[in-house]
Amino acid sequence: MSGFHRFSITMRMMFMCILILPVFAGLVGVLMPAFGFFPALGETAVSLKPFSQLFANDNIVTMSWLSFSTGIFATLLALGGALLLVAVFYQRAWLNRIQHLLSPLLVVPHAAAAIAFLFILSPSGWLARLFSDATAANPLPPDWAFPYDPYGFSIILALTLKELPFIFLMLLSTLSQPQIELKVKAYLKVAQSLGYSHITAFIKIVIPMIYPHIRMPLLAVLAFATANVEIPLILGPNDPPTLAVAVLRWFNNVDLSMRFQASAAAVLQLIVTLAALLFWYLGERGVAKCSPRILLSGTRQWSDMGLTLFAAVVIGVYALIALLLVGSVFTWSVATYWPYADMLPQGVTFIHWQTALRSLAVPLGNSVLLAFGVTVFAVILVLLALEGEVQMTKGMSPALARIDRSIMHITLYLPLLVPGVAFLFGLVWFQQMYFSSLTWLHLFVSHLIYVLPYVFISLAIAYRRIDPRYIKVAYGLGKTPLTVFFAVKLPMLVTPIAVAFALGLAISFSQYLPTLLSAGGNIATVTTEAVAAASGSSRRLSAVYVVVQIIMPLCGFILAWWLPNLFFKPSLQATPSSQGVKVYESNP
Amino acid sequence: MGFLYSANMQGATVQFHAWGGSAQVNGYLKWVSEQVEARYGIKVHHVKLADTSDAVSRVLAEKAAGNDNQGSVDLIWINGENFAAMSEHGLLLQNWVSQLANFPLTLPEKNTAMVTDFGLPTKGQEAPWGKAAMVFYYNQRYVSSPPKTLHELLQFAQRYPKRFSYPLPNDYLGISFLKYALLALNPDHRDVFYQPVTDTAFKQRSEVLWRFLDKLHPLMWKGGDYMVSQASTLQRLMSDGELLLAFSFTASEIPSAVKRYDLPQSIRTYAMQDGSIGNVHFIGIPFNSAHPEEAKTVVNFLLSPEAQAEKQKIAVWGDETVLDMAALNPMQQARFQSEPLHPSALPVSGIYQLLPEPHASWTDKLREAWFARYGERF
Numbered sequence: 001m002s003g004f005h006r007f008s009i010t011m012r013m014m015f016m017c018i019l020i021l022p023v024f025a026g027l028v029g030v031l032m033p034a035f036g037f038f039p040a041l042g043e044t045a046v047s048l049k050p051f052s053q054l055f056a057n058d059n060i061v062t063m064s065w066l067s068f069s070t071g072i073f074a075t076l077l078a079l080g081g082a083l084l085l086v087a088v089f090y091q092r093a094w095l096n097r098i099q100h101l102l103s104p105l106l107v108v109p110h111a112a113a114a115i116a117f118l119f120i121l122s123p124s125g126w127l128a129r130l131f132s133d134a135t136a137a138n139p140l141p142p143d144w145a146f147p148y149d150p151y152g153f154s155i156i157l158a159l160t161l162k163e164l165p166f167i168f169l170m171l172l173s174t175l176s177q178p179q180i181e182l183k184v185k186a187y188l189k190v191a192q193s194l195g196y197s198h199i200t201a202f203i204k205i206v207i208p209m210i211y212p213h214i215r216m217p218l219l220a221v222l223a224f225a226t227a228n229v230e231i232p233l234i235l236g237p238n239d240p241p242t243l244a245v246a247v248l249r250w251f252n253n254v255d256l257s258m259r260f261q262a263s264a265a266a267v268l269q270l271i272v273t274l275a276a277l278l279f280w281y282l283g284e285r286g287v288a289k290c291s292p293r294i295l296l297s298g299t300r301q302w303s304d305m306g307l308t309l310f311a312a313v314v315i316g317v318y319a320l321i322a323l324l325l326v327g328s329v330f331t332w333s334v335a336t337y338w339p340y341a342d343m344l345p346q347g348v349t350f351i352h353w354q355t356a357l358r359s360l361a362v363p364l365g366n367s368v369l370l371a372f373g374v375t376v377f378a379v380i381l382v383l384l385a386l387e388g389e390v391q392m393t394k395g396m397s398p399a400l401a402r403i404d405r406s407i408m409h410i411t412l413y414l415p416l417l418v419p420g421v422a423f424l425f426g427l428v429w430f431q432q433m434y435f436s437s438l439t440w441l442h443l444f445v446s447h448l449i450y451v452l453p454y455v456f457i458s459l460a461i462a463y464r465r466i467d468p469r470y471i472k473v474a475y476g477l478g479k480t481p482l483t484v485f486f487a488v489k490l491p492m493l494v495t496p497i498a499v500a501f502a503l504g505l506a507i508s509f510s511q512y513l514p515t516l517l518s519a520g521g522n523i524a525t526v527t528t529e530a531v532a533a534a535s536g537s538s539r540r541l542s543a544v545y546v547v548v549q550i551i552m553p554l555c556g557f558i559l560a561w562w563l564p565n566l567f568f569k570p571s572l573q574a575t576p577s578s579q580g581v582k583v584y585e586s587n588p
Numbered sequence: 589m590g591f592l593y594s595a596n597m598q599g600a601t602v603q604f605h606a607w608g609g610s611a612q613v614n615g616y617l618k619w620v621s622e623q624v625e626a627r628y629g630i631k632v633h634h635v636k637l638a639d640t641s642d643a644v645s646r647v648l649a650e651k652a653a654g655n656d657n658q659g660s661v662d663l664i665w666i667n668g669e670n671f672a673a674m675s676e677h678g679l680l681l682q683n684w685v686s687q688l689a690n691f692p693l694t695l696p697e698k699n700t701a702m703v704t705d706f707g708l709p710t711k712g713q714e715a716p717w718g719k720a721a722m723v724f725y726y727n728q729r730y731v732s733s734p735p736k737t738l739h740e741l742l743q744f745a746q747r748y749p750k751r752f753s754y755p756l757p758n759d760y761l762g763i764s765f766l767k768y769a770l771l772a773l774n775p776d777h778r779d780v781f782y783q784p785v786t787d788t789a790f791k792q793r794s795e796v797l798w799r800f801l802d803k804l805h806p807l808m809w810k811g812g813d814y815m816v817s818q819a820s821t822l823q824r825l826m827s828d829g830e831l832l833l834a835f836s837f838t839a840s841e842i843p844s845a846v847k848r849y850d851l852p853q854s855i856r857t858y859a860m861q862d863g864s865i866g867n868v869h870f871i872g873i874p875f876n877s878a879h880p881e882e883a884k885t886v887v888n889f890l891l892s893p894e895a896q897a898e899k900q901k902i903a904v905w906g907d908e909t910v911l912d913m914a915a916l917n918p919m920q921q922a923r924f925q926s927e928p929l930h931p932s933a934l935p936v937s938g939i940y941q942l943l944p945e946p947h948a949s950w951t952d953k954l955r956e957a958w959f960a961r962y963g964e965r966f
Contacts (some may be wrong), residue, residue: 059963124828138730141751148814238756238817239963252641253758256648256673336849339729340829350846355611358618416622432653439660452854520646521635522603522660529608532638536609537823537841538850 004482005391011387015381015452016411020125022427023418027270027403029426033263040257051262053267059240064272066236067243070152071276073227074159079218081160081314087202087450088311090175091188099172100316102165102556105322107503109510110162112526113550114234114540115534116325117158119332120297121146123236124340126328132341147235151244154235161232161321163221167214173461174213175206184209195300201305204295217457218407221417226276227269227419230512234534243269247421248513263425270422277417326550332543349407356544360526367525367552370440374447375504378455383461385456387485410485412456413447420513439519446514451504458503462496463489495564502560506553526552586587605643606665608636609820612844612905619898624889630882635661638818640670647679647874659876662883667869668706672948674872675713680871683712684884686743690891695912702910707782707947714870715887718899718907721838721859721866721942722764723934725928726875727832729854736835737862738772742800744833745807751832752817753809756963757955761819761837764865766954770797771943772862781946785953794957796837801804805962827851837936838922840906843930855935863943868910897923901932906938 033037054060089095105113119125123141132139147154175181184206191201213306240246247269250262332338333352335345388410393401424446431442465491474484490497510525521528530545546584593630602624608614614634621632637643643664650659666674674680685691694702694716701707702716726734733740740931745752754760773796776916780789809831816822822834823841827850836842845851871890873883889895893916896909913921929935 038652040648070952122828123830138749140730143810143830145810148810150813237814241816255676256645337852338849339852347848355848356613359611359614428645429649429653430647432655434653437658437660445705474681520649520660521605521637521642524636532608532636535638535818535821537820537845538611538848539824539827540848541611 002108004480004485008384008485009392011381011384012392015385015409015456018381018445018448019411019414019452022445022486023414023423026423026425026427027418027456030263030422031426033260034267035368036260038259041259043260051260051267052263052337054264060268062247063240063243064268064269066152066232066240067226067269067272067275068279070155070159070236071222071273072279074156074163074225075222076219077156077160077281078167078221081164082171083203084307084311084314086171086271087167087199087207087423088308090202090206091185091198095172099169101315101322104557105162106165106169107506107553107557108162109230109506109527109553110228110548111230111234111510111512111531111534112546113162113325114158115530115546116230116329117154117235118147118534118544119328120156120321120324122182126324129341129343134341141340143536144385148237150237152232152236153497155232155242157230158235159225159228159441161318163225166221168490170214170217171210174210176462177213178465180213182208189217193438197301197304197329199304200300200302203302208215208291208295210398216384219280220413222276222280223417223419224271227421229421230531234531243272244419244421245424255588262386266419266422269419273419273422275419278408284446319467329543329546329550332540333547335540335543349518351433352538352540356415356541356548360529360545360548363524363526363529364548366523367527368520370447370523370525371505371508374444374451374508375455376449377499378448378504379459379501382456382459382500383463383490383493386460391481392586402536412453424513424517428520431518439522440451441526442518443523446518447508447509447511450511451507454507455500455504458500459493459496459514462493466492498560498564499557502553505556509552509556600879601633602662602879602882602886603635603660604632604663604665604886605635605637605640605646605661606663607636607638607640608634609818610838610841611840611848612838616899616905619904620895621885623895627889628882628885631884632663632886635644635872638648640666641662643654643672644670644679647674648677650876651677651679651803654701656876658878659874660878661843661874662877662879663886664872664874665869666872667718667867668945669948671705671710671870671872671949672708672713674874675711679874680713681880683873684880685712685715685874686711688715688884688888688891690888690893692916693891693893693911695915698913701944705870705948706867706945706951707949711811714872715891716910717871717890718869719866719868719910720908721839721864721939722768722835722837723839723842723857723859723864723938724833724835725826725851725855725932727826727852727854728856729830729852730829731832734858736858737860738769738800741833742804742807745804748832749807750809750811751830752807752834753812753822755814755819755822756817756833757815757820758843758957761835761952762815763955764837765835765947766797766958767951768860768863768865768943769800769955770794771865771946772860773797775801775862781950782944784947785949790950790953790957793956798961801962806882823851826855838905838907839934843902843933844895844906846930846932847918851932852884853903853932855932858934859934859939861940863941864939865940865945866942867945893920893923900924902930909961916933929964949956 011110034050036043036045036049063147085098090097120127123144127141174186178425189200191205192198196204227244229244229248232245236242236245243265247262247265250258250265331345334348334350336347336349340343393404396404427446435441471484471486474488510527512531514530515523515525526545526549530542530549534544536542604726606617608611614636617632617634617928623635624630624632626631643661647659647661696702705714724734735744754765757763758768770793771778774793777793779794809825822831823836823845827832840856841858842851846853846855846922871887874879877883895910896911899905900909909924913924
């Protein structure tokens with residue numbers, strides 16, 4: 001085994017440690033105060049007092065239910081919508097267009113989406129202005145329930161619209177894997193030759209086949225939806241709020257003894273999220289049990305027309321909302337006076353942009369610096385970890401390799417499945433205890449926890465898809481593993497690396513809770529400033545922050561699509577003189 | 589002068605933790621940072637807090653972790669219960685305020701509010717920075733005569749249902765509204781509010797407040813089911829016409845918001861005839877600040893006539909100075925002469941009666957009782 005092999009395997013171990021250790025340390029740091037142990041406040045006796053204090057709260061059931069129900073409904077709706085779109089548009093020209101519409105929405109940070117929703121849902125937003133009584137001399141905005149409605153409909157709506165593109169793109173990415181694509185196309189042909197319509201065949205045959213592949217990302221979406229803070233904080237009710245928001249509020253309460261209750265609530269949040277995952281699992285079992293009757297009924301045609309129409313409506317609504325969101329934040333960001341119910345402001349001004357950009361200079365720098373640092377590290381580590389995986393599983397028995405894969409799989413999703421509010425507070429406590437002055441390091445680690453899984457998932461598909469024949473040929477020509485890695489594999493991965501890089505940047509840009517907690521507010525990023533401004537006094541300033549938040553990740557992706565083509569197209573570079581890439585000659 | 593500017597101050601960065609939700613305050617602190625860097629070579633970094641308690645938690649966490657001299661907070665903008673909490677847990681540097689060259693300009697012997705924070709003596713743990721009184725503002729486009737007393741406020745709410753609200757009482761402005769209501773509803777028993785609260789006194793005095801709120805809440809925005817958690821949100825709702833009446837602790841933020849298009853031109857500011865709650869806000873230095881000497885230099889600058897006059901300019905922030913004009917020479921006094929008023933600004937000497945903040949113990953009791961009656965603590 002060469003030094004490079006050993007190195008890459010070590011890096012794979014390190015990769016797993018970075019994902020596992022902070023989550024466990026954080027959970028320990030929350031569990032201790034939840035059971036009454038917090039020496040700093042003079043409590044060293046283990047007790048159940050924090051929990052009894054928590055359950056003495058009249059609203060605890062409502063809060064838990066709000067977290068549970070908004071998460072489940074949003075995930076169900078997003079999954080339903082995404083499956084419908086794929087079923088109707090798979091193998092059709094529109095699929096590409098829809099992908100282009102939805103991809104940018106994927107990278108808009110949750111906080112930005114929530115603030116933008118606040119703009120269109122509020123009684124003085126465009127929707128209300130559109131339906132206002134034009135004849136009244138001084139029309140007043142209506143007093144409707146949105147946003148902040150007590151049942152969390154606003155939260156469900158925002159979460160659904162934000163998660164649908166993610167699930168949709170996960171489905172497409174699964175469908176584009178070569179083995180699956182071949183199988184799907186063949187099965188569809190057979191089904192259609194047996195008289196099944198395109199959409200019915202897709203639903204009956206393809207969905208059961210690809211569902212297992214999107215299961216983990218879907219569970220991650222569900223876990224996120226039940227425990228996220230940004231969306232309910234901005235759009236949700238506050239009497240009571242969702243459990244995650246209550247946890248945040250209790251942790252930040254002036255009364256420091258509330259931390260015990262906050263920790264107990266964080267543990268409860270963990271239980272609520274687990275309950276949602278269990279509920280989903282039972283739902284899956286239920287569907288699996290009932291579905292054969294439907295699948296084998298022999299019905300060749302469900303209403304294809306109806307489904308297509310419905311999918312078209314979904315896409316139309318989506319496009320409309322996207323347009324309204326972007327149009328409305330952009331208009332507010334340059335608005336002068338804008339009395340109700342005028343459709344447009346009285347004038348255009350750049351004063352809000354000037355004010356915002358002056359105060360955003362430092363946060364913008366911080367965001368970019370942090371995101372670049374974290375993403376460069378993440379991409380390098382992930383590439384080495386993937387190489388380590390190849391090296392490690394080479395000599396393994398298939399069974400062992402399978403176990404290794406599933407351990408990796410669970411590790412990857414660990415930070416996405418364990419709610420941030422449940423472990424981040426504990427993690428911050430550990431960070432404070434041992435390295436209190438290394439704020440940037442803490443920030444780096446807490447962002448890395450969230451960036452690594454996405455970078456890994458996005459790169460792994462491309463990495464595992466590399467045609468092994470190239471590698472074999474390179475080894476056959478006497479190249480070392482190091483040379484093969486750098487001269488054969490990496491050049492073939494330039495585009496996926498660039499995309500993973502942009503994704504890493506976007507994930508880091510969008511982090512709210514990890515940034516806020518790890519840096520204790522000392523290092524502001526665009527996202528923390530934007531959330532702070534959302535509760536501030538100026539809707540216009542808040543709009544500027546949202547526009548900046550949307551532009552930042554998009555810049556990353558535009559560069560990711562454009563740069564590789566400009567500089568690194570390996571097939572253009574592969575001239576006989578460039579060393580190590582001669583293999584391309586045999587494969588024009 | 590009690591301390592010297594040492595050479596090694598050069599290049600230090602003072603972390604100033606202050607609520608960052610107001611463009612005016614942020615702009616002023618940016619000016620402070622430029623001035624202090626030019627004069628003393630000290631950089632001031634404004635850490636913009638969404639909630640001051642975040643910084644309090646931070647210092648506590650550092651104390652818990654045994655960090656006694658490398659703290660990440662050097663200056664903190666506080667008053668009221670955040671001060672009470674920090675003071676109680678020993679999180680503030682002691683007895684440093686009297687060392688400041690500019691502190692005597694506040695004439696603390698005469699103006700006891702400069703050394704009293706919500707009924708608690710400050711014991712040299714925090715220096716006064718500014719003064720504020722509660723003012724109301726309304727939208728003239730829809731409302732011609734705003735309520736002048738608390739009783740008229742209820743009539744207003746009946747006439748314009750769902751167009752008034754106040755923030756939850758864990759917000760500073762929210763609890764201030766409750767205190768105003770409590771004082772306004774008990775005009776003949778004011779003395780009791782300036783002594784530590786007792787159960788009997790509270791029960792006797794609060795009865796009338798609950799009766800009032802029971803009638804007001806169903807008439808409030810969203811039927812009182814959703815109350816904003818931050819005062820600044822009120823201004824945004826006013827700007828949209830969702831509310832027609834709101835209130836603020838900084839009278840000057842209203843005309844400057846109008847000038848920045850954040851409030852409509854039809855906004856007018858006034859003070860209630862049955863009194864305006866008023867108080868002083870302070871700057872503290874945490875016990876474990878990494879740069880205590882630099883921090884004191886910054887606070888001394890904040891108390892200088894120049895910095896105080898800049899702060900009082902309507903175009904800048906409009907926060908009233910804590911300096912006593914009697915302590916200033918004519919040239920220093922000239923700095924404070926005011927500019928012509930914006931139509932939306934509070935008229936000169938518009939405050940009828942300043943109601944001092946009740947003793948801090950009333951605040952906690954009031955908040956707890958409110959949450960026990962109307963909702964859980966968030």
